[in-house]
Amino acid sequence: MTQPGRFFEDFTVGQMIRHGTPRTVTTGDQALYLALYGSRFALQSSDLFAHAIGYPRAPLDDLLVFNVVFGKTVPDISLNAVANLGYAGARFLRAVFPGDTITAESEVIGLKETTSGQTGIVYVRSTGFNQDGETVLEFIRWVMVKKHDEASPAPEPVVPELPPEVTPDQLGRAVLPLYLHGWEGSLSGSRRRWQHYEVAERIDHVDGVTVEEAEHMMATRLYQNPARVHFNQHAESQGRFGRRIVYGGHVISLARAISFNGLANAFHISAINAGRHVAPLFAGGTVYAWSKVVDSAELTSRADIGALRLVTTATVDRPCDDFPGRDSDEFDEGVILELDYWVLLPR
Amino acid sequence: MTQPGRFFEDFTVGQMIRHGTPRTVTTGDQALYLALYGSRFALQSSDLFAHAIGYPRAPLDDLLVFNVVFGKTVPDISLNAVANLGYAGARFLRAVFPGDTITAESEVIGLKETTSGQTGIVYVRSTGFNQDGETVLEFIRWVMVKKHDEASPAPEPVVPELPPEVTPDQLGRAVLPLYLHGWEGSLSGSRRRWQHYEVAERIDHVDGVTVEEAEHMMATRLYQNPARVHFNQHAESQGRFGRRIVYGGHVISLARAISFNGLANAFHISAINAGRHVAPLFAGGTVYAWSKVVDSAELTSRADIGALRLVTTATVDRPCDDFPGRDSDEFDEGVILELDYWVLLPR
């Protein structure tokens, strides 16, 4: 009667799941997003700036759209997840504006029972649409989901080939042609454009932001993400950490907002190659971030913009002036997020 | 000079009080409401869903409207209240859309001094209007209010007859004729419609939500409800509980949002028969809820929708899988709210 969420046995490869609660996103959502993260990227902040560079108005923050689409998938995909294992191949394909309505669906593209026999890994490709049925975002994620009955037989294992990265030829589709003369560095906060960044460059974003329980819960609810571990202290006090866990998308949005300091002209996230939540974040922690430019690419038939591939590392209670990271798979103390993604900048 | 609020002697039966601070409600309010409660009912979430079933756009959440109207009455009715004793006969009469402006007035319909001679009970019928003067909501509530001067004479007692319930023939007026083919269960989150629920059915809504001080204060301010016990820790630290008390309407909104899990198609609250705040809620508590279907009714000349009468019980720090309630007037430990109301579902 109530929604127990799907268990591992409830998924089959090829299954299409249409997610509930379509969502009209508004300037109200954008104001809340601002209050939660303090983002200062000019395009999303100002209709006037947007108009000057060729947009009809300010689009919504990319990660607001990502988190809304992600939230829609939770009741159907990950309500009984033991762990979010990763995501890959996320592509932002169309700008979303206030007034647009977002719907989402997911296709099950892989299933593999784990050796314990108690859980299995579910791979899905999730897609967000606008009111015209146009794809605004797609991404692959895989989660470890409980079996309802451990005795139920294992399905034929299907492990999809995961794209190691979104290639540059796939980038930039969500960006309208820019009128570059309208891009004023004094307004965007920086005169550094795409060509001014160098591969291997490292940027400490300096600022640290402490997270409160009220903030991450308001954010997660704004995304209509009902995953229980974020909201229920009464239950979590008996859980593994004794505390509510901050939703991973909140960490990503924090890191992105912090990254403005050093990447002010990186106006758009075009793709996420991979994301890894190295450790959980709890309220009271202070998040810092730094980024490394790992690649730089021209875009096919776009003379106005270029792409930088970044790896942004976020930490808790640890400044990033010495660029903490990892030694192969051993992460430095304090690292909570490693995000590999493409951003676009004007040329 | 400042508003001391009315004392018991300041009320007379038949008095009409026009409340201050008219309020234009917007998509900004709806976004905040979402961030505060995480509601997932499709009609209020999506202009597209709303349009598909015959609405011009997504209406505001019913309880957002209720709380806004209630908030307007506080400075005039209950600023010197010792206790909110109850409400009855609440009817939602017209959908409210972003851009509408809400005003409110109250009529004093009863007065009765208490035996102590220090307080009296004030009964009011409060009405909320939109910018066209149409009634969007009305309800009766009664509160115990301090006397300014204990020596002042008791008024002739007038105790209004309180409606034990809103009868089904009064339900549904706020609902536009629905185009049922447009109602997709995959989007609304459930395929269970009105006829699929049975009287006496009990639904554990499962999810628990912990409340933070910042959240309930932001909510109560959003409703422009200035009742002091919600905001002032300095004063309340010397008060009865030593803490700020969470506004009762916040508890109702939480319970309603939690009830989505099991009642996803209950898209509209049509009436509240009675509400009782059994115990106060404080920040840090985790709210759970369950509902019992106590009646089911067809609506006069409406083939598209049906009504369920629910009693929703909310608890603090106590899961509801064993349906805690009461033995006559003795409530189980942990119960904080009992709400008797009518919801509407598509048929």
Place this chain on the structure above:
Amino acid sequence: MTQPGRFFEDFTVGQMIRHGTPRTVTTGDQALYLALYGSRFALQSSDLFAHAIGYPRAPLDDLLVFNVVFGKTVPDISLNAVANLGYAGARFLRAVFPGDTITAESEVIGLKETTSGQTGIVYVRSTGFNQDGETVLEFIRWVMVKKHDEASPAPEPVVPELPPEVTPDQLGRAVLPLYLHGWEGSLSGSRRRWQHYEVAERIDHVDGVTVEEAEHMMATRLYQNPARVHFNQHAESQGRFGRRIVYGGHVISLARAISFNGLANAFHISAINAGRHVAPLFAGGTVYAWSKVVDSAELTSRADIGALRLVTTATVDRPCDDFPGRDSDEFDEGVILELDYWVLLPR
């Protein structure tokens, strides 16, 4: 690469600085402002009330505009400030409506190295514009800023003449001609108009509001003010106070909202003569306020409105029923803000 912010040596008298991150303000911002402060002034709350008195719709709260403009100046002016010393000559020159886009610039009007040789005082005149290039707000502020290199030579000292007050002939420009018959006291919350207040009158605003970390951080981010002391508990735990400091503009907005109780018809702040943050505020503190009417003035060629000059004093954890203030420059215990400003009321 990241923005280190300007040091004292980086400023020169006459320098014009155009600030980044233009900002379209919306009903979403206004809803958040309401949730953060609970303001109840009718003009900003209701399109209908606004229309009745001659406005096209409800304008945004004056202090929301002030805080947004102030926030824009922070990255360029005060990121390396040791102290915000004061402001003066703030004039609100044009109403701001949802949908307007705010930009800001500052002119350096004075510089004076301090005797320590480690810091200097920077005086700026900051101006906020709307999308049509019209000035909506201007103010002078002065801050003590660190030198980057203590050995760098002191500039020729230039100390601008600071206006001791904004004179009445400069007031009221942001106010459209009012249709006074449309001003209903039952809606605005008071029948007291300009002529009903007396110079030397003192008003205890009664209500106290406790501040939470999540609230002041959300507010400060909504204003896109990145000053670090408000957000980073990890760093501030090693700082002077061991805690995050609440942004001063949050205190002013709280005091203004509290002042509704006693000043309900003071619908507009027309100018700020001087503001002084006597002591820092920290989360957990409860803010109270009282006001003294220190002057009353007619406005040139405006028969519809009059001005009151107020000194509002805000305190923490100290009710204001005995009007705490100062003895020359010695402030009473608990005082955190003294704000000298002009408000307008209908006649």
